[in-house]
Amino acid sequence: MxxxxxxxxxxxxxxxxxxxxxxxxxxxxxxxxxxxxxxxxxxxxxxxxxxDKSNHHAFTAGISSSNSDWTGDTLVFPVVIYSEGTGYNPSTGIFTAPSAGTYVFYVSVQSASRKYIYLDIVMNGSSKVRALAYYGGGSRVHINQTGTNLVILHLQTGDRVWVKRYKGIGYVSGDIPITTFSGFKLN
CATH class of the missing domain: 1.20.5 (Single alpha-helices involved in coiled-coils or other helix-helix interfaces)
Structure with a gap:
């Protein structure tokens, strides 16, 4: 013994x-x-x-088609590429924290040809970081630019995070998403 x-x-x-x-x-x-x-x-x-995986939350979502004239407010990412736990709603594009902790969020956007777009990662209505896909003009070549940004946020249960347009117009995506939104809980 x-x-x-x-x-x-x-x-x-x-x-x-x-x-x-x-x-x-x-x-x-x-x-x-x-x-x-x-x-x-x-x-x-x-x-x-x-x-216990009940406290693990992670997602990546994208858009499966381009919209060169989009000027909406919240950018919805309906194509769920990966999801563990709960929190991300592909119908609204909003992540609602199921538990308190430190989270990481990332956005990647490609501008429509010869256009620019600014996207913000927003927490509870307050912009935290901005991604910029900017075309400076002057070229007859169809040029798309990519903008990305990442933010680490401490969330309380029920806090909401989403991506919204600050200004600009249009984005590019495809069957395999180019414009994406991701998030995961660190602890």
């Missing part, structure tokens, strides 16, 4: 009469078994809580 000596010889060190008391030895043995069982149960629960 893991180095615990329950022989009569070890017990007689404490009390020479204990050898004759088999019941005491049995009580002590059962008590040790219960302690070991409790420790194993606690270890299992701790391991399970560490591995």
């Amino acid at each position: 893991g180095g615990v000596d329950l022989s009569d010889k070890s017990l007689e060190l404490y009390d020479p009469d204990i050898r004759s008391n088999k019941m005491w030895k049995r009580v002590l043995f059962n008590l040790l078994l219960r302690v070991i069982s409790s420790l194993e149960t606690a270890q299992t629960k701790l391991s399970k809580s560490i591995d």
Whole structure:
């Protein structure tokens, strides 16, 4: 039993009469078994809580077609590429924090040909970072620019994060999304 000596010889060190008391030895043995069982149960629960995926939240979503004339407010990313846990709503484009913690969000946008677009990552109505896909003009060549940005935010349960247009017009995407929005919980 893991180095615990329950022989009569070890017990007689404490009390020479204990050898004759088999019941005491049995009580002590059962008590040790219960302690070991409790420790194993606690270890299992701790391991399970560490591995519990209910607190893992991550997503990547994109857009499957271009819209060179888009001038909306919230950019909705309806194509879910990856999702673990809960939080991202592909119908609204909004991530709602299911639990408090530190999260990372990333946006990538490609401007429509010879146009520019600014997109903000917004938390509860407040812009946090801006991605800019800017075309400077002057070229007859169809040029698309890509803008990206990343932000780390501490969210409380129920906080909302989304992507909105600051200014500009249009974006490019395709069957394999080019314009995307991602987020995941660090802890």
